[in-house]
Amino acid sequence: MSLSESDQQLIWHPYTQMKDALPNIPIVRGEGVYLFDEQGRKYIDAVSSWWVNIHGHAHPHIAEKVSEQLKTLEHVIFAGFTHEPAVRLAERLLPLLPGEQAKVFYSDNGSTAVEVALKMCLQYWANTSKQVRTKIIAFKGAYHGDTFGAMSVSARSIFTNPFNALLFDVEFIDLPNEQNIEQLKAKINYLSNEVACFIFEPLVLGAGGMLMYEAKYLDELIAACQKHQILTIADEVMTGFGRTGQYFATEELQHRPDIFCLSKGLTGGTMPLGVTTCNQKIFDAFLSDDQLKTLYHGHSFTANPVACASALASMDILLSKETLPNIQRIRSRHEAFAAQLEGHPKLRAVRQKGTILVMEWETGSDTSYLNGLRNRLYLYFLDKGIILRPLGNIIYILPPYIISDADLEYIYQTITEALAEI
Numbered sequence: 078m079s080l081s082e083s084d085q086q087l088i089w090h091p092y093t094q095m096k097d098a099l100p101n102i103p104i105v106r107g108e109g110v111y112l113f114d115e116q117g118r119k120y121i122d123a124v125s126s127w128w129v130n131i132h133g134h135a136h137p138h139i140a141e142k143v144s145e146q147l148k149t150l151e152h153v154i155f156a157g158f159t160h161e162p163a164v165r166l167a168e169r170l171l172p173l174l175p176g177e178q179a180k181v182f183y184s185d186n187g188s189t190a191v192e193v194a195l196k197m198c199l200q201y202w203a204n205t206s207k208q209v210r211t212k213i214i215a216f217k218g219a220y221h222g223d224t225f226g227a228m229s230v231s232a233r234s235i236f237t238n239p240f241n242a243l244l245f246d247v248e249f250i251d252l253p254n255e256q257n258i259e260q261l262k263a264k265i266n267y268l269s270n271e272v273a274c275f276i277f278e279p280l281v282l283g284a285g286g287m288l289m290y291e292a293k294y295l296d297e298l299i300a301a302c303q304k305h306q307i308l309t310i311a312d313e314v315m316t317g318f319g320r321t322g323q324y325f326a327t328e329e330l331q332h333r334p335d336i337f338c339l340s341k342g343l344t345g346g347t348m349p350l351g352v353t354t355c356n357q358k359i360f361d362a363f364l365s366d367d368q369l370k371t372l373y374h375g376h377s378f379t380a381n382p383v384a385c386a387s388a389l390a391s392m393d394i395l396l397s398k399e400t401l402p403n404i405q406r407i408r409s410r411h412e413a414f415a416a417q418l419e420g421h422p423k424l425r426a427v428r429q430k431g432t433i434l435v436m437e438w439e440t441g442s443d444t445s446y447l448n449g450l451r452n453r454l455y456l457y458f459l460d461k462g463i464i465l466r467p468l469g470n471i472i473y474i475l476p477p478y479i480i481s482d483a484d485l486e487y488i489y490q491t492i493t494e495a496l497a498e499i
Contacts, residue, residue, distance in 0.1 A: 079103075080103040080115060081100045081101055081102070081103055082100075084100075084101050084103070085098075085100060085101075088101075102114050103115045106135075107122075107134025107135045108133075108134055108135055109133040109134060109477070109479055110122055110123075110133055110134075110476060110477050110479060110480045110481075110484060111134070112126075112134065112464070118462070119462060120459070120462050120463065120464050121462060121463045121464065121476075121480075121484055121487070121488065122134065122464050122476070122477065123458075123463050123464055123465050123474050123475070123476050123480075123488055124464060124465060124466050124473070124474075124475050124476075125342075125346065125475055125476060125477050126346060127341075127466075128283070128315050128320070128341050128342070128475055129341045129342060129344075129345075129346035130342075130345065130346030130477050131318055131319065131320075131342040131345055131346065131391070131395070131477055131478055132345045132346075132391060132394045132395075132400075132477060132478060132479060133477045133478075133479045134346075134477075136345060136347075136390075136394065138390055138393060138394060139344075139345050139347050139387055139390040139391060139394075140347075141390075142386050142387065142389065142390035143347065143348070143383055143386055143387050143390070145386070146162065146382055146383050146386035147383055149382075150382045151382065151383055152378065152381055152382060152383070153382065155183065155375070155379040155380045156375065156379075159380075160380070160382050160385075161382075162380075162382045162383075162385030162386045162388075162389060163181075163183065163380040163382070163385050165385075165389055166181070166385045166388050166389050166392075167181040169389065169392055170339075170352065170354070170388075170392070171354065173324060173325075174325060174337055174354060175325055175327045175328050175330065175333050175334075176327075176333025176334065176356065177333070177356055177357070178337060178354040178355065178356055179354075179355065179356050179357040179360060180354065180355050180357075180359075180360045181352055181353075181354050182197075182352070182353045182354070182355070182372075182374075183350070183351070183352060183376075183379045183380035183385075184350075184351035184352070184353065184376050184379065185349050185350065185351050185376050185378055185379075186222075186340050186349050186350075186351045187221075187222055187227075187312075187314035187315075187338065187339075187340035187341060187351060188221070188222025188223055188224040188227045188351075189222075189224065189351045189376065190314065190338040190339060190340055190351035190352060190353045191221045191222050191224075191226065191227040191230070191276070191310075191312060191314075191338050191353075192222075192224055192226045192227060192374075193338075193351075193353040193374060194274075194276070194310045194312075194336045194338050194353050194355075195213070195226045195227075195230065195274070195276070195310070196226070196372065196374055197336060197353070197355060197359055197372065198213075198273050198274035198308045198310065198335075198336070198359075199211060199273050199274075200362075200363070200370075200372060201273070201308060201359055201362045201363075202273050204362045204363060204365070204370045205362045208270065210270070210271055210272055210273040211271070211273055212246070212247075212248055212268060212271040212272045212273060213229075213230055213245075213247050213248070213272070213273060213274055213275070213276065214247070214248045214249075214250060214265070214268070214272055214274070214275040214276070214302075214307075215230040215231070215247050215248075215249055215250075215275070215276050215277070216249065216250060216251070216252055216277055216278070216282065216285075217232060217249045217250065217251055217252070218232050218252070218282050218285035218286065218288055219231050219232055219249075219276075219277070219278060219282060219285060220232065220236075220278075220282065220283060220284035220285050221276065221278075221312055221314075221338075222314075223236065225240070225243070225244065226245075228240060228244055229244040229245045229247055230247050230276050232249070232285060234446070235445075235446055235447065248264075248268060248272070250264060252282070252288060252290040253290060253291075253294030253295060253297065253298055254290065254291070254294060255294075258294050258297055258298075261298060261301075262297060262298065262301040265298065265301045265302060265305070265307070266301065266304075266305070269304075269305035269307065270305075272302075272305070272307045273307070273308060274307060274308040274309065274310055274335075274336075275298065275299070275302050275307055275308070275309050275310070276309075276310040276312060277295065277298075277309075277310070277311065277312065278312045278313075278315065278316065279292075279295060279311050279312075279313060279316055279321075279325075279326035279327050279329075279330070280292060280295070280316060280321055280326045280329065280430060281315070281316055281320075281321060281326065281430055281433060283315040283316075284468065286435075286437070286468055286469075286471050287428060287433060287435040287468065287471060287473050288428075289428050289430050289435075292326075292329035292330055295330060296330050296331050296332050299330065299332040299333075299334065300332050303332060308335045308336065308359070309334040309335050309336070310334060310335070310336045310337075310338065311325075311326075311327050311334040311336070311337050311338070312338045313325055313326060313327065313337055313338065313339055314338055314339060314340045314341050315341055317337075317339050317341070317342060317343070318339075318341075318342035318343065318391075318395055319342070319395065319400065319401070319404050319431070319432070319478065320342070320431055320432055320433060320475070321430050321431035321432075321433070322404060322405070322408050322430070322431030322432070323431075324395070325337075335355060335356050335358065335359055336353060336354065336355045336356075336359065337352075337353070337354045337355075338351075338352075338353055339351070339352040339353075339354070340352065342391070342395075343388050343391065344384060344387040344388045344391050345387065345388075345390070345391030345394065347387040347390075347391070348381070348383060348384040348387040348388075349378075349384065350381070350384040350385070350387070350388055400478055403478040403479065404431065404432055404478055406482070407431075407432045407476065407478065407480065407485070408429075408431050408432060410482065410485050410489075411429050411432065411433075411434040411474070412429055414434065414489045415427045415428075415429040415434060418436065418496075421496060422439070423438060423439055423496050424436055424437060424438060424439060424496070425437045425438065425439045425440075425470075432475060432476065432478065433473060433474070433475050434473060434474045434475075435471060435472075435473045436471070436472050436473070436492065437470060437471045438450055438454075438470040438471070438472070439470075440470040443470070444469060444470050445469050446468060446469045447469065448469040448470045450467075450469075450470050450499075451467045451468075451469050451470065453499060454467045454472055454495065454499065455467055457495055457498075457499060458472075458491060458495070461491045463487075463488055463491055472492070474488060476488075
């Protein structure tokens, strides 16, 4: 029995209707931007394997550091104990984040990082105020993960439909722009006594369709929140570690969030790891002689030493002299190709931010995640040796930073051909 056949018999894959799913492609090796299947066929990983692989597959530096850590300490309970990789990672990460982030709380992935952030904010008000605030503001179209708290602050969609009755109430607002910014600020003012926090994906809403908006309007929303002591959470799980052209999307803001959620590129795509950071004000609200004010949250693999070692190695590469120029190179090439596509009759919109290039195909009123064009596009590019995973009628390029100009040009050329043929 082949690997693919065994897979079909035994494994339930994410975001997949298993009844009519195509056989999954067995990948046996990764190298740089390429993945190789068991037949030896090469694919360009143009979406960084769900946006995590920022430095390329099987990076030797990360592999070496992970190997060293495995021979020293693979894991230790993180309640009552600590270890060097967790401490060193916090020392390197906190100064890199915009604003005055003071503490790191480790978890396992982006969803759990969001869960921690939400619990920090809600318990902050329970710990500090007689007037407990429980309402949360989030953007329409947001996606913050698939655990229950993360689903609650995400847009109601096919991802949440079976669970909607069980999700807590959230005040969803439009993405800010010149026309609606005053109305949105007025809404924040009106709800201010009830709102515990505002959670947002800065500048780019990922799974919601790679929607983009301007930093200056987000700045105004954060300022309105700060005026009323509403806590703010920047979900940089996708945008962090260089995706938008700088290390963090919130570097474009004047007003700094209270909390950051990080994952995906944190370990260079090597190991699962989540991080929630907060400022001193948040942390101090949990310091008390009252044991009930403790943040009673944790994970068995909190601050796993091997995952922390991979994150430290990824940061070595991120902060090396080659990486930012590579990010700027990809951005420039994306900008040039986006300009070529502007006004194409088959495209409803072209959006670009940093290393993210988005093309929204014209499909009339059917723009859902289940749009029939999705599978046609996916299989078309797969046949050409390119992994692009459309969000319904939206395709996007979000490559590892080491991708060559030649590979980018091949992807652009193939997209141009797809626009002519499909």
